[in-house]
Amino acid sequence: MIDAHIHIEKSPYTIDWINEYVRYAQERGLSEINLLEHTHRFTEWMPLYEASRKKDPLAAKWVDDHITIPIQDYYDFIQKAREYNFPIKVNFGLEVCYFPDKNEFIKDMLNEFDFDFVVGSVHYAFDVPYDIKGLSEKILWDKYPVDDIYEDYFDRCMKCVESGLFCQLGHPDTIKMFDSYKPSIDTAPLYEKLADSLHRNNVMAENNVGCYYRYGHPDMGLSDDVFNIFRDKGVKIITASDAHKPEHVGMYIKEITNK
Ligand SMILES: [Zn+2]
Numbered sequence: 001m002i003d004a005h006i007h008i009e010k011s012p013y014t015i016d017w018i019n020e021y022v023r024y025a026q027e028r029g030l031s032e033i034n035l036l037e038h039t040h041r042f043t044e045w046m047p048l049y050e051a052s053r054k055k056d057p058l059a060a061k062w063v064d065d066h067i068t069i070p071i072q073d074y075y076d077f078i079q080k081a082r083e084y085n086f087p088i089k090v091n092f093g094l095e096v097c098y099f100p101d102k103n104e105f106i107k108d109m110l111n112e113f114d115f116d117f118v119v120g121s122v123h124y125a126f127d128v129p130y131d132i133k134g135l136s137e138k139i140l141w142d143k144y145p146v147d148d149i150y151e152d153y154f155d156r157c158m159k160c161v162e163s164g165l166f167c168q169l170g171h172p173d174t175i176k177m178f179d180s181y182k183p184s185i186d187t188a189p190l191y192e193k194l195a196d197s198l199h200r201n202n203v204m205a206e207n208n209v210g211c212y213y214r215y216g217h218p219d220m221g222l223s224d225d226v227f228n229i230f231r232d233k234g235v236k237i238i239t240a241s242d243a244h245k246p247e248h249v250g251m252y253i254k255e256i257t258n259k
């Protein structure tokens, strides 16, 4: 069993901290964990958020509050951790907030370091974040028609997959997280198109349970409909907890493995 999306979220980075993750992984029967960081932690990634910072002052403030450390700290730590003998396989990667007009910048930044894996995730629609409780309602969901938000989200997901920059698409249906904002359009054809693209571009889709235990969404991971579309189209699906602390490593992975 693998947990393919786990946030370290704590620096300075230490082997002791990683061992906390490993301990929970072993308790939950995992043989492999993929640890990562958000690009919004690292000052060098600031240009990625240019459009969002211009678009809305609250979105700008959110990024400014989170983007605090140099990425060299992370590079140095990964190199150190690679020499350490963990009892299970531990991979180190990055979760990139995908913006379609930033392909060149992302490519240049990713060329700086040899990560074990890189996840592309769409966290933004109309250049403002869709998934931050207490903020996204105000700056996105109450401001734009829900159907338009979904269309923009899928457009970004398609471009993310087609960019050739990523091996894994983060939480593909997390756009559903606010249950009170439902689209009137049928999203199945959009997920089918996305599935075709994932398959064609050999990008894995996460079955990510973050929404379920972190935000209280009733679906444990991908909705059954989306899961079936991905499976029927031959998309490779990878299990992920989206843990943001050690005790969440491996949460519900057993339940969604071999679904
Ligand atoms: Zn994410």
Ligand SMILES: [Zn+2]
Pocket: 005, 007, 095, 170, 242
């Ligand atoms: Zn994440």
